Amino acid sequence: MANTDKFSVDFFTEALTLHIEKNKDVMTPTQAANSYFHSVVSAIIHDNLNKNFELVRRVRNLDEAYNKVKEKMKNETPNA
Known part of the structure; x- marks a missing residue:
């Protein structure tokens, strides 16, 4: 059963996959994954979190x- 808690691995995997699918007409899967990754990292870094562990x-x-989705893309597209 998938962990749908916000910020869980399963949550991010689903969101990454959805972002790639939504942008397939304007970006390669790698570009879309990198775009999502960069956007989320920027948002996390700029979030006013007081807890470093979180x-x-x-x-x-x-x-x-990201690594799970990247590996899945690699396996689906042998020349990627």
């Missing part, structure tokens, strides 16, 4: 989700 958890989950 910031690290969010970025770590985003990174894990």
Whole structure:
């Protein structure tokens, strides 16, 4: 069962995949994934979090989700 908690790995994986799909007409999957990653990291960094652990958890989950989606894209597109 997927963890749909905000900022979980599953949440980010689903959001990344959706962002790639929505932008497939204007960006390559890698460009869309990088765009999403950069936007979310910027938002997390600029969030007024007082808890460093929470910031690290969010970025770590985003990174894990990014790597999962990237690996899935790599397996689906042999020349990527």
